[in-house]
Amino acid sequence: MGIEVSNLTKNYGSEVVLEDLNLNVPDNSFTSIVAPTGAGKTTLLRVMAGVEKPTDGKVYYDGADVTDIPVQKRNISMVYQQFINYPSLTLYENIASPLRVSDEDLSEDEIDSRVHEVAELLNIESLLDHLPEEASGGEKQRTAIARALIKNPQFTFLDEPLANLDYKLREELRGQFQVIFKEEESTFIYATPAPEDALSMSTHIGFLHDRDILQFGEREEVYYHPDYVEVGSYLNEPPMNVLSAELIKKEDNYYFKVSDDLHIEAFDYEKLEPGRSYLLGIRPQEVEIGEMEGGISFETLVSFNEIVGSTTTLHSDHKEQEIIIFVPEVQRRPEGEQLTVSIDPQKLYVFNEETSEFVTQGAKTTLGEKK
């Protein structure tokens, strides 16, 4: 149950935006569709919601084909990046408006109690008699979200609703979205380019790439077991380091050669082919400064450091390959400093360089081995 998208293609003129895309959004999930700007997230949401028709393919709600059912006849809501409100109506009337035009014919008391309920959930109860122009950007967007939720839609589509907000407000609303999701019985489909938005809020993540969903799954599964290097790299903040390495076989030993100075003993080598190039993924927070027991140490040259509050993001180069190191403390390192860093081979992800597909990974996380 939930939403099923089957063999979806969407063209705008000669431009193919989505191609033969398949996706199952589980009922009662908070599903994030993650991709860089321009990848087609908005188009996918609009087709799922019924605002646009697919060029080819079907959309099913709870197993029923809704491809040709217009958006007004569907039990859904949408929240957009731009804060859309009726300027001449108070926030109260903005929120109440979907109930006033619905066929349900609710009494004023019923409308009133529902308006207060959602307004309370979004912390705008004290502003209900204000006009939108008197509200801040964050309050306008909260109003739009409240209006989207008031009908108890089965599916709520949120298209980058935090994009136009200050980082502080985003931070606040990210936490609140989780609370709202728990309170409301609606499936959320949330489009965002920001990995931290997807990781912090969702139960499920779909990564959109090259007109198709490259990977879909439960949040932890997608984070800890990326099927492609693009997924692993994108869904970390800062992005995962990706090092190119050749697999070398010397007598009975197999190792990855990243550079003349950096050889990493290979694991799972029955899945690997000597002479072939692989991409090794290592998260910036897994690169440690100094030696590490059981780790592999190597030298890298600091090119830049970014200190933000209590954390440091160090940019460095190891023989032309960039390595980002995330340190949960303040580390002031001058540009040009030669630094010894270590990685635990158990934390490595191995991808096929040609196809970018996942091959193997060091540690099996607590989620257990993948398939």
Add this chain to the structure above:
Amino acid sequence: MSKIELRDITHVYESGGEETVAVRDVNLTLEEGTSNALIGPSGCGKTTLLNIISGLLTPTEGEVLIDGKDVTELPPQDRDIAQVFQFPVVYDSMDVFGNLAFPLRNRNVPESEIESRVQETAELLGLADRLDENPGSFGPEWSQLVSLGRGIIRHDTTALLFDEPMTDVDPGRKLTLRRRISQAQRRLKVTSLYVTHDQHEALTFANKAAVMNKGRIVQYGAPEKLYNEPVSTFVGNFIGSPGMNFIDCEFDGEKLKIGEFEVGSSEDFRNKLDPDWTGLELGIRPNLVGVSDEPSEGKKIPATVTLTEHLGSYQIITLSVEGLGTEIKVELPLENRTSEGGKLFIGMDPENIRLFRKGEAVDNGAK
């Protein structure tokens, strides 16, 4: 490369007979060759201030000085200030070379000099391999580098202003753009001002950042100063992601208490605090809250996890403590497998606590 001074700047917008004060009594000096940031929430007045510096707006009151010369009435084109806007501006009728050369050709700089200046600028920004490409097909991060290149290629640029230049750039690409912009600034030593609502960008770009709220500059200082010693709860919250935790507390002359729990106290507190004071709040950064699975020395306050947020390389957990009105946010590595509803014990080291009275920092002498 110049020194820029703002003296007693106030700016009032008028519309329909109503007056709105956007900027109030701002004094700010950007020393020659330094990188500065202006940070604050939407509507705090930072864009107005930027426009006053660039010359797009004439302030209602006050003066703008470039190297001591009053330029308040001078139009933008006579200030020689370069600006990088929110959305990149590139000319897609010419290649990257042509874009970079444009400001020089406009000034009739000889072609031989243009050639070397373009090369120099392109190398600085990592554009050397792309000089013959058309920037019309570039993503926003490369387009911004071209915009920036056009701004810094002239040697008589007095200052470089950035207005939220990352708005259109994808998260994964911001990292590289941040580095390129900062490195270019550091090498050229152009007096710069970077306007943003994002603390990450402000703190990594600037030697000194000014925090604005409601038209005023509330604190101007080095990034670590803003983070470690915020002058008010506003700054403590705005700088840091998530911001500082603030918890109502009481001081009885001996002990510092939140609700019924005693938190560590130090001699400093006893010297600086008056037991008669009300409206006292304790501030502590999310990474400095001590956490333990079992009650232990210094970590005795029982707390329940109400929310966990995975932020891409670490997590933030929100805790509620019985009898306390506020929730407490704590930063933890991803390995800590906490789940909602879980119980923890927390504590706060006096060294890590800052105190605020009615929203203003009490100088408590702690670090």
